[in-house]
Amino acid sequence: MIIDLPDTSTRAINGRLVKARDEGGAVALGRVLTLIIDLGGHDPEESIEAANDASREHPCRIIVLADQPGHRAASLDAQIRLGGDAGASEVIVLRSAGALRSHSDTLVIPLLLPDAPIVVWWPYDVPDDPGAHPLGAMAQRRITDSVNTTAPSKALRHLAEVYSEGDSDLAWTRTTLWRGLIAATLDQAPFEPVERALVSGESKHPSVDLMAAWLAEALDCPVDVERIPGAPAITQVRLDRKAGPIILDRPDGKTAALIQPGQPEHRIALPIRQLRECLSEELRRLDPDEVYGEVLRTGLAKVQS
Template sequence: MTTLWDTTGSAVVKELAAQRRTGGAVLSGVALTLVVVADESRVAEAEEAATYAAEMHPCRVLIVVRRQIEAPVPRLDAEVQIGGRLGPGEAVVLRMYGRLALHSESVVLPLLAADAPVVAWWHGPPPERLATDALAVFADRRITDSSLADDPREALRIRAEDYVPGDTDLTWTRSTAWRAVLASTLDSVAGRRGDAVQIRGGRIEGDPHNATAQLLAGWIASRCGSSIEVTDGSRHAGPSGVESVVLQLDQGEEVRVTADHRSGAVITQPNRPDGTVALPARALGDLLSEELRRLDPDEPYSDALEAATGVSGLTERSPEREHVWFDPTEDGERTDAPAAGSTS
């Protein structure tokens, strides 16, 4: 690893090229560029998750840390490494001070892997409008995490208002295990009955303020056309905010899936003994790795987001964003006019 103090973007590019020549590394196996935006307090978590994801998906990792925007003199410090602590590929940690932090794309753009998709991940509360961050404008896919907001349910609504195809959220990814268990359970009921299963209604018992629980309810509602409520359950629902899911089926049947934090989930269905399936807790790197498996718009997520927030027409929006200049040091004022030189 090489640390460059008070450096420039061009010096970082040259150092990365020099290390590639020295180490004999090649870019032919790079599937994408992962741009991580994190506060200094969350850098260690972001690095650990990005390292795990880079082992699963060969990529160039660029970690952007915006520090002391009010500093009078802009400065860039960088760590450049290949095959180091941030995974087997190329990685650069960029710490930006002063006004440079508001123009981080000027440093990031020359570092993108050529002809490779760009995925941006905000490990922290995302901007209310992603278009105010130029890193979101040139990214092919954008990953946020509403669970880190002060009000996760309100954050979901903001994500729906700001949504364009290509957006996703780790609160949605946290529901993957629950969705898989519910789908397999209903398939089992359909196989036993010999016909299709229709969901007439149901509820989720857990934390109504948890964004994952709300998205899971939205996903079920978008698939069955019935309202699914999140009711207040115990205080031990875990990161997903879901303690149990109860579905009322046609023919008067009911299916219940209850989280058992010792063994997974217990499935209760008519005319069968209770069964247990795995429902493992997932690390942040595993969640990020799942989202890097796809680069196309996640339509089930947009359907669930629509149902959970009541904001419609998400899939009909244009996938392109136009940069909107926003200076957080100017009392939160912003202009809706595109920034000079912005791209879409």
């Protein structure tokens, strides 16, 4: 069900939500958090679709902030999506114009679920300081996505300078499966130290930088980065040890080959992670990701830009 509310107010939106609850049951029951999506001038549909999919694991109220194109006067249009149009959530799309654009926090405060954690997600533009942003300051978790910025590596290094507990980036989440496989492989004999590492991947993809930074921080060894224009994100991780190299190679973005000394080659399904998977993973934890913080602040400085 989709309810359009042109030229409205947050009070009217809340009133319509109460009416929908009375008509169709307790819509807000079972919601575990409020997810705020700050889109600016970008199209909201891809982000809403990913959030709806994630809401099946994490039922939530989704508040979407988007600009009204071509409007100058202060105004607010809203849309409420419920039922099949909202996954396991309820979606409130707020399109603001004029002076209201700079008061996003006052727009969302009346719509927050009481006593529920708040997560803010910026799918495109990274704020100057997520923790000091009016929306970020009220949230337990702040999620950015440096992949979608014009200069991803520069955005990552800026995020390292302004990092505060609760920050995270989906470029880090996209490395989860790689990190798990590498950690599991190093947990096996011969338990030799890694003397040098190499991460290969798309020349501008920030996951390549974060993977290299994680290895540099965790293994305390030199890490080289091979940047390949047009490659599918991370394509290979190579760890050099005395007994021979460990190589995790995924040239096609779908299946990886794990090559180790004295063992047959293993083929592993390792597809590029979808947006909804990464968002679902981030919503599973509302405490600070301490490993990400260490990698961003310390490990990234050990990797050449």
